Amino acid sequence: MKTYQLVGIGNAVVDVISQADDSFLELMGIEKGIMQLIEKDRGEVLYGAMEGRVQTPGGSVANTIAGAGALGLESAFIGRVHDDALGRFYADAMNEDGVDFVNPPVPGGELPTSRSMIFVSPDGERSMNTYLGISSELSSKDVASDVAGSSQIMFLEGYLFDKEKGKAAFLEAARDCHKGGGKTGIAISDPFCVERHRTDFLLLIENELDFVIGNEAEIKSLFETDDLEAALAKTAEICPLVVCTRSGDGVTVLHDGQRTDVPVEKVVPVDATGAGDQFAAGFLYGMATGRDYETCARIGNVCAREVISHIGPRPEANMIELLTVEGLL
Numbered sequence: 001m002k003t004y005q006l007v008g009i010g011n012a013v014v015d016v017i018s019q020a021d022d023s024f025l026e027l028m029g030i031e032k033g034i035m036q037l038i039e040k041d042r043g044e045v046l047y048g049a050m051e052g053r054v055q056t057p058g059g060s061v062a063n064t065i066a067g068a069g070a071l072g073l074e075s076a077f078i079g080r081v082h083d084d085a086l087g088r089f090y091a092d093a094m095n096e097d098g099v100d101f102v103n104p105p106v107p108g109g110e111l112p113t114s115r116s117m118i119f120v121s122p123d124g125e126r127s128m129n130t131y132l133g134i135s136s137e138l139s140s141k142d143v144a145s146d147v148a149g150s151s152q153i154m155f156l157e158g159y160l161f162d163k164e165k166g167k168a169a170f171l172e173a174a175r176d177c178h179k180g181g182g183k184t185g186i187a188i189s190d191p192f193c194v195e196r197h198r199t200d201f202l203l204l205i206e207n208e209l210d211f212v213i214g215n216e217a218e219i220k221s222l223f224e225t226d227d228l229e230a231a232l233a234k235t236a237e238i239c240p241l242v243v244c245t246r247s248g249d250g251v252t253v254l255h256d257g258q259r260t261d262v263p264v265e266k267v268v269p270v271d272a273t274g275a276g277d278q279f280a281a282g283f284l285y286g287m288a289t290g291r292d293y294e295t296c297a298r299i300g301n302v303c304a305r306e307v308i309s310h311i312g313p314r315p316e317a318n319m320i321e322l323l324t325v326e327g328l329l
Ligand SMILES: Nc1ncnc2c1ncn2[C@@H]1O[C@H](COP(=O)(O)OP(=O)(O)O)[C@@H](O)[C@H]1O
Pocket: 214, 215, 216, 245, 246, 247, 248, 250, 251, 264, 265, 266, 267, 268, 269, 272, 274, 275, 276, 277, 279, 300, 301, 302, 304, 305, 308
């Protein structure tokens, strides 16, 4: 039986990315900097309005798993794509990164592979408009218990809470992983996703999870406060490991009463898409290979810095080489 260092479960989304200025966002009614769920028709309108589109595999936790796979972790991803051109493109890309894409593309049915129309502003901020398609059908049936149960670390995507079936699949994966002795954690995903499911998120973190990774806005949103320190303290009361990123302003790790602050060298991103996801890839790579939390965060920062230096949510550089040059491997 194969064992995994890292398994992720989340939406398998193809990203369609283009540049747009803020007046375009306003004109099209797109809220800057967040993920908005959209219907198919709206997706088609936005797709048609995109100039110089770049198509690339995305999905938040899927990006993390692909990044970890590229770093050499034994990894698998549990997600759902249709057996269409986008779905096959997606599955192949995961396999090329050395990741086991556990569920083969699903034939038949009406719903196509998920896609997100992402607009990158001149300041590098990304605004995502996601049509969930077949991802919205992800359910417990898609969770292979032998995969979840043989995982050292299981990383779950907060966005799955937007659908009841996804939430059930998520819980099942977490429980199977725990039964097998692994650790489970969540990528909080988005402050508005927290807004939609706050009570469930808090119960899950307190009762099921070993770690939480989120950005400043997401951690604050958990406790409906603008006071980051208060939100961090409250999150640490219910979870043994809390990792909070603050874009170019540093990372804070709270673990069993200890605090570690790791600085970040601030830059203007070319495209911020995937910053949090690649930070998580580096951090989890560090955890899976037994590094201390400061080193995990530093590895995360290097992975995030690479991904924001180009268009697209997954690494383009040889990350092993980059981390070696930084003295982190
Ligand atoms: N402007 C920036 N300069 C340098 N690093 C950045 C910048 N923005 C993001 N990062 C890197 O990406 C990580 C995640 O960014 P953040 O914006 O907090 O998360 P998310 O992408 O989830 O919103 C940060 O911890 C940092 O390593």
